[in-house]
Amino acid sequence: MSGPTLDAVDLQVLVGGLRAACDEMGAVLVRSAHSPNITERRDCSTAVFAAGGEMVAQAEHIPVHLGAMPASVAAVRDEDHRPGVSWILNDPYAGGSHLPDITVVTPVFAGDDLIGFAAARAHHADVGGRTPGSMPADSTTLEEEGVVIGPQRLSAGLIDELVAQMRHPAQRRADLRAQLAACEAGAARMSDLARGRGADGLGAALEQVLAYGERRMVAAIGSLPPGEHRFEDLLEGREGAIPLRVLVTVGGDEVVVDLRDAPEQGRHNLNCPRAVTESACLFAVRAAVADHDLPTDDGTRRRIRVLTRPGSLLDARPTPDGTRPAVVAGNVETSSRVADLVLGALGRALGQGTMNNVTLGDEHRTMYETIAGGQGATPGADGPTAVHVAMSNTRNTPVEALEVGFPVRVERYEVRRGSGGAGRWRGGDGVIRELRALAPLEYQVLGERRTVGARGADGGEDGRPGRHALDGRTLPPKAGGWMAVGQRLLVETPGGGGCGPVANPSASTSSS
């Protein structure tokens, strides 16, 4: 049975109501979690889904979750659901992205009928594994990166069992409880929306919401350059550069991103599950179109087809012998490069293209931070300075908050002047951040664009590559080890690419 067609008004009221449900979930999650990752850095996302598992709205905090939230719900959709019984998972090969991102999914009922799902994902500060913070620079298998949670029913007993395997179990427990509270809030709002419509009526209305998203995306694609566009870039692997290529085809009502040419998955942690690759492509297309106000749902996703090859770096799978490739840098770094491939193919100057992930800790405490850099310039505007450019948009932890709870001093946190590429419009500048250890600390750094800078466009110059160093000694792009008391870890983040040729050559150095 399908309900009556929604008119332009009912449609907008429902779209707004779904969005409000996600926002309310986000408010509950951000305000009640314990770890700064969630509360200060907002490394979390919330979304609601139709009964068939299609995402009908998402509160946008973090782009890397765009395509990954639907994968989480898809992983549990066909299970036998009961009211009040939620699910938990983080397995990148079964609905997750990387292990620190734990997702809670709650089925929503109206009476006996399943009417949808609410899901909340958050980046936990630690999920066990070999190194504090669960972001090892040199992992090769998933097990080294922490506790792998396949989709399973969430219970108090399970929470006890899981957090016991992680560092800081009390904080983990509080964060999980916050995620569950967020899902319950979302479920309550969805039940409100079903009232008066019934389960079938809501289902039919949600299908129209998805069709609306699809129409918006079709209209937006009209602003992209039609035809076939190719682009190449490099990933900085531990054993040398890994080339990546893309073919983006912009048709009249669809964008196809072909990444089937990617190299094989490998014994390193740059591997991407397909959901992460897809997130990066969705992000890049949404950033490239002129309409920046598109709904975030699976309707818009219907018009962006991402082609990958199973077993490749960008569609990693467990191997036949059961080995699960490591993925932690794939989620944060390879994803940035995939977004750059698509943006570059569509003619944009590129941003820093890395999150500059820094993890410090010992067995008692962990901190994880990502560091901003320069954004690429666009025709008509310089690239912004000191921002997160693509798949991340997390806030920093205040120096005054960090130093109270953690044995570290921030020695320097300033703009890296002149690091953006010159051009008619300049690329944004990166930043310089230096940390001094007050206790022996294990460090892990995952960076990219340390050898080749972010590409300029239309004759604009490339941004300067980044660098990280321990006591002045330059480290490889992916590095880990121990900092002794007094040692300094310096990170200089990359600048963004310029756009358009420099009109007057002296202008290129004027502001450095």
Next chain:
Amino acid sequence: MLLGVDVGGTFTDAALVDGRRVHTAKTPTTPDDQSRGVLAAVEAVLREAGVGPEAVTGLRHGMTVATNALLEGVVARTVLCATEGFVDLVEIGRQDRPHLYDLARPRVAPLVPPERRVAVPERCGPDGPERPLTPEAARRTAAAVAALDPEAVAVILLHADRHPAHERLLGDALRDALGDGVHVSLSHEAVGTFREYERAATTEVDAAVSPLVGRYLRRLGAGCEAAGLPRPEILQSSGGVCDLEEAARHGATTVLSGPAGGAAAAAIVSRTTGEPDLLCFDMGGTSCDVLVVSGGRVRETGGGTIAGRPIALPTVDIHTVGAGGGSIAWADPGGALRVGPRSAGAVPGPAAYGGGGTEPTVTDAHVVLGTLDPDQPLAGGVRLDLDAACAAVERLGGALGLQRDACARGILRVADAEMARALRVMTVERGVDPRGFALLAYGGAGGLHAAGLAGRLGLRRVLVPRAGGVLSALGLAAAERRTDAARTVLLRGDAITPAALGAGAPGGTERAYDLRYVGQAFELTVREQPPDPALLRRAFDAAHRERYGFDDPDAELELVTIRETTREAGPPVALGGDGEAAATSARWTGPVVVRLPGSTVVVPAGWTARTDEHGTLHLEATAEVPGPAPWEADA
């Protein structure tokens, strides 16, 4: 007699309270020098009341000098002094980008450009100085600042909220080097709380606007003295007033004072009507502001933002959405009907204003449906053009496949949905059940939407005060005097002693405590508690439960910030009963549209309405499930 003068974008309103009577006057705002409009409004209201300036015992003023300076980017030439290695901390901000997908959108530019940022050779850690600032280094720094020829200086040193000695030393050196003519803002004085970016951005604003605010207030003070009026007191973002000199010294405290007059008025409505809990919504031309009065007191927060800049100072807690009478309705590329955030503004205004506007607005929808009567001119003498409103709505309806009236109803339904969300953000999302609240509606369009919105949220009482346009000025006249100070302490567990909480300190000061469980990064403010650690703990657990649905009695508690407030209650005033209200008191039973001078109020089925002796219209739900607004009912 008490006099309140509130400067708005178009009009400057004055309200003179004479016992139970209120005299009002409205004059055009004079943007080049607001004090001219203020004195004109004062003169007008005194003439209306037939009294001289000597009759005025207190003068309270809400101004927008600091706000406008920031919005227009015209501020004093400011130098920023920061701990070496951190001179760019305002530029870097929290390092997030303002829009997820619009990658070119810039963050708001710092008020101080890179060439006017000076590094200070010092460093404090959480436990005090680690690299001492020597008097010699302070002098050298001050000389470097002086060479930049500043009108104002902002000083922001790391951890100065708890260890202010370095800022004090540098402040003294700066005053020696620069003299009294240059304003100096020290972050521990201007703000006092931790989190360096928010403290720095606020201190920068304080430095950059204080010279302008000071010049304006001294001019106004002189004008008042010449006119035989008392020295004005100035409205702060907190909703309280302070001495003129205090406001001149700390310009940042007035930056968010625009809506604070309305908040002060809401507190008066609460007092005069005996409704302790009010959900207040002010629907104007371009936006709708929501605030909450709880237990007779306006809910406030430790900080707000203006044009992308954080202001970490006590502020009335306000949520704004872009849905007002002038909000434009449009068809998006997916075929949905959208309302706002673009507004027709004052020029050209809604199509019905006949000022050349052709796009349909919320006001036009009301004209089409007849809730606004084209034969009754609006405040300010605007006559409504029915044909222009119909044409505008019909055009949009054509694009969306809707009949004209269905389109008009749709515009109102979408606007209502937007406003209902704003009301939810301020209540349900913060753990507050609004069902025992009354809805207070003011602003030009408030009465049109109030009952429908109340019904959606389960509120059963609605108040529409008569004073309407001059409510803010009236609120000002009766605002409390108030001083605030905050300091971050970061004490955990047993270190939270009665002495640390302020036990034994001289009375007369209220303390509020920002608390969290160790590990959390957000604080909850607990108010009206004695300085007793055990009681505070229970109060915090309860507040956490109410707000977030759970508490953690085993977790260690952290006291982050102590906020001290001294208040002196404002004088009692009535709401503007002028003796005629009682004579015109009447009752209505919905569905009916009540047309009062200056406001139109929609009373749906299942509601009754009456006026009280102050002229306030009271709506009450009589049906268990009262009817929705007519545009919902007919949909």
